[in-house]
Amino acid sequence: MLLEELSNASGVAGNEGEVREKLIAVVKDHVDEYHVDTIGNLITLKRGTGPEPRLKVMLAAHMDEIGLMIVAIEQNGHLRFRPVGGIDGRVLLSKMVYVGKDRIPGVIGVKPIHLLKPKEREQVLEIDQLTIDIGAKNQEEAQGLVKLGDYAAFATTFATLGGTAKGKALDDRAGCAVLAEIVQGGPYPCDLYAVFTVQEEVGLRGAMVAAYAVSPDLGFALEGTVCDDSPKKKDLSPTTRLGGGPAITIMDRSVIADKRLVKLLMDTAKELGIPYQIKQPGVGGTDAGRIHISKEGVPSVAVAVPCRYIHSPVSLLDLTDFQNTVKLMKATLARVKEF
Amino acid sequence: MAALDFLKQLSAASGVSGYEAAVRKIIADEFQPYSDEVRTDKLGSVIGLKRANTGQAAQGKIMLAGHLDEIGLMVTKIEKGFLRFTQVGGFDVRVLLGQEVLLHGQRPLPGIIGSRPPHVLPADERDKVIPMDELWIDVGLPEAEVNDLVQVGDLVTVTRTVVELKNNLVSGKAFDDRAAVVCLAECLRHLAAMKHSWDVYAVATVQEETGLKGAMTAAFGISPDIGIAIDVGHGDMPGVPEADTLKLGQGPGIAFGPNIHPKLYEKLVAVAKANEIPYQVDPVPGATGTDAWAIQVTKEGIPTALLDIPLRYMHTSVETLSTTDLERIGRLLALFIASLDDKTLGELKA
Numbered sequence: 034m035l036l037e038e039l040s041n042a043s044g045v046a047g048n049e050g051e052v053r054e055k056l057i058a059v060v061k062d063h064v065d066e067y068h069v070d071t072i073g074n075l076i077t078l079k080r081g082t083g084p085e086p087r088l089k090v091m092l093a094a095h096m097d098e099i100g101l102m103i104v105a106i107e108q109n110g111h112l113r114f115r116p117v118g119g120i121d122g123r124v125l126l127s128k129m130v131y132v133g134k135d136r137i138p139g140v141i142g143v144k145p146i147h148l149l150k151p152k153e154r155e156q157v158l159e160i161d162q163l164t165i166d167i168g169a170k171n172q173e174e175a176q177g178l179v180k181l182g183d184y185a186a187f188a189t190t191f192a193t194l195g196g197t198a199k200g201k202a203l204d205d206r207a208g209c210a211v212l213a214e215i216v217q218g219g220p221y222p223c224d225l226y227a228v229f230t231v232q233e234e235v236g237l238r239g240a241m242v243a244a245y246a247v248s249p250d251l252g253f254a255l256e257g258t259v260c261d262d263s264p265k266k267k268d269l270s271p272t273t274r275l276g277g278g279p280a281i282t283i284m285d286r287s288v289i290a291d292k293r294l295v296k297l298l299m300d301t302a303k304e305l306g307i308p309y310q311i312k313q314p315g316v317g318g319t320d321a322g323r324i325h326i327s328k329e330g331v332p333s334v335a336v337a338v339p340c341r342y343i344h345s346p347v348s349l350l351d352l353t354d355f356q357n358t359v360k361l362m363k364a365t366l367a368r369v370k371e372f
Numbered sequence: 373m374a375a376l377d378f379l380k381q382l383s384a385a386s387g388v389s390g391y392e393a394a395v396r397k398i399i400a401d402e403f404q405p406y407s408d409e410v411r412t413d414k415l416g417s418v419i420g421l422k423r424a425n426t427g428q429a430a431q432g433k434i435m436l437a438g439h440l441d442e443i444g445l446m447v448t449k450i451e452k453g454f455l456r457f458t459q460v461g462g463f464d465v466r467v468l469l470g471q472e473v474l475l476h477g478q479r480p481l482p483g484i485i486g487s488r489p490p491h492v493l494p495a496d497e498r499d500k501v502i503p504m505d506e507l508w509i510d511v512g513l514p515e516a517e518v519n520d521l522v523q524v525g526d527l528v529t530v531t532r533t534v535v536e537l538k539n540n541l542v543s544g545k546a547f548d549d550r551a552a553v554v555c556l557a558e559c560l561r562h563l564a565a566m567k568h569s570w571d572v573y574a575v576a577t578v579q580e581e582t583g584l585k586g587a588m589t590a591a592f593g594i595s596p597d598i599g600i601a602i603d604v605g606h607g608d609m610p611g612v613p614e615a616d617t618l619k620l621g622q623g624p625g626i627a628f629g630p631n632i633h634p635k636l637y638e639k640l641v642a643v644a645k646a647n648e649i650p651y652q653v654d655p656v657p658g659a660t661g662t663d664a665w666a667i668q669v670t671k672e673g674i675p676t677a678l679l680d681i682p683l684r685y686m687h688t689s690v691e692t693l694s695t696t697d698l699e700r701i702g703r704l705l706a707l708f709i710a711s712l713d714d715k716t717l718g719e720l721k722a
Binding site: 107109111119120121123124125126127128129138139140141142143144145146147148149154155156157158162164166167168169170174178188189190192194195196197198199259261263264265272276316317341342343344345346347349 | 451452454456462463464465466467469470471472481482484486487488489490491492493498499500501502508510511512513514517532533535536537538539541543606608609610611612616621661684685686687688689690692
């Protein structure tokens with residue numbers, strides 16, 4: 034399954050090569066052109082079958098995942114690191130990672146409970162207090178195995194659990210897998226620029242550059258988005274619900290979606306009986322945040338597969354939500370027209 | 373089988389305190405070829421007896437103890453398909469966030485201990501440790517299915533595939549204390565080719581993490597003349613004073629202090645030195661927190677010693693130790709046992 038392969042691949046922001054290679058292999062026979070730009074975006078073009086002039090629609094899914102970067106190698110052989118992208122440090126304790134291109138296994142350990150003073154048990158450990166242990170005896174040995182600037186990704190293995198699937202980096206390998214399926218489908222009336230972007234997690238960077246180069250008429254960001262539907266003390270409505278279908282963004286912290294695109298998506302969904310939901314407004318940001326203000330502006334929207342526990346070592350999505358996102362996007366692309 | 377392979381097999385099995393059946397079977401099968409008798413006592417500890425083989429009556433009984441139970445979690449409430457839980461044994465709740473687990477319901481269900489993503493957390497919440505009653509387990513199934521497959525009281529174990537690091541270090545869950553059971557197997561394996569005049573009881577005890585109960589009842593049943601517990605001791609790691617730790621890969625800790633019979637301590641050190649087995653002195657001023665604490669005060673008292681396996685990150689899913697240390701402990705125990713004779717008991721009293 035492509036989603037499985039992509040989830041297991043390493044591609045921390047700034048180091049997306051492995052993911053990109055897999056996507057090139059999958060899409061290259063289904064597109065008319067593709068190239069990799071200077072920052073690492075994979076930009077592909079699948080020409081449409083409609084009459085000229087055709088609409089240029091950019092679909093963006095980001096290849097990068099949150100992870101860690103090695104910033105120091107201590108005398109005792111342990112590695113110090115900093116987060117790449119936004120990580121709540123509390124999820125890092127007692128986890129396993131792979132470091133560098135040789136995927137050296139390492140563990141993020143914690144002072145054992147037996148040695149903690151009572152006050153220490155109430156303290157959240159800061160990321161700069163943690164280390165990765167690869168079993169090296171000393172600094173010299175560690176320096177022979179890893180170097181400053183090496184990326185570390187979580188060591189999580191993808192698996193299906195009945196109708197759901199767990200794995201790392203579903204934000205946004207889910208979006209990448211959706212986009213890859215769209216590309217393999219069609220044909221579509223519009224010119225489809227399927228862009229697999231880089232460095233979304235560190236500031237929506239790849240999308241800025243890709244949108245400038247592509248100059249699309251419309252933009253869709255495809256994401257694996259926040260799903261916070263588990264029990265809480267306060268009665269808060271969830272950002273999205275697992276099983277509720279693709280989540281359409283009306284507004285998040287990076288963009289107010291073009292309401293015509295929102296309406297098109299909703300109308301298409303209703304007509305075809307595809308379940309959908311509206312993402313809780315005001316949460317998170319996506320590549321649409323950059324696309325919509327590119328050059329003189331591009332009407333844009335984000336459509337996402339709800340994923341629980343994003344930005345942690347293991348996240349969870351509903352496979353039916355995934356399929357419905359593909360369905361909704363394919364049907365919508367058949368209907369986009371100039372506004 | 374080889375130490376690392378046995379460790380991996382034991383680590384992969386699920387056996388929270390009180391629910392150790394699956395692990396018991398693996399151990400009984402491994403002890404069988406090297407024991408004269410393998411039995412399970414009333415609480416569930418596995419006892420491998422290897423009788424003295426010098427042709428004369430046994431000159432004493434020695435009991436070795438390593439516990440086979442692991443710390444785990446138990447379902448307390450089913451809330452709209454999500455599971456609330458409590459702990460069986462002592463967890464630092466901070467290490468549970470984002471941990472993969474296995475929920476032992478009607479069938480084993482992989483799950484995740486969920487965390488709310490940073491995007492929805494207000495800044496002041498990110499500075500707090502999330503208490504256990506605000507965590508949940510997500511098995512990724514619809515509510516109706518969860519209600520069918522899970523009930524209050526179901527056990528949960530943490531999931532971790534053993535990983536090999538550098539320098540013969542390995543990381544995984546439940547090394548505390550199944551690594552000690554590996555040492556017991558190693559010891560029995562060595563004894564198969566040695567003469568010893570004492571009966572050996574290799575005991576994989578149950579319910580250590582919840583009160584040393586398997587050790588109490590096994591020691592009572594066996595009534596040994598000497599007891600040696602093998603457990604894990606804190607390994608060196610950044611941020612912990614050297615005084616409180618043992619170095620990985622430099623041999624077992626041999627414990628010393630009120631819980632330990634001083635003559636047994638000296639004898640173990642002497643055997644280690646004579647056979648060039650590296651060891652570290654492990655001073656413990658009070659309770660060792662191991663089966664040794666229970667064995668020492670069984671019936672009218674039993675001379676007791678403790679060997680520690682240096683282990684980093686105890687009670688997490690990334691416990692880390694050196695497999696070389698396990699091999700050393702197996703050898704040390706066998707050589708120690710072979711050195712016991714008809715004078716030993718007298719020497720202990722002197």
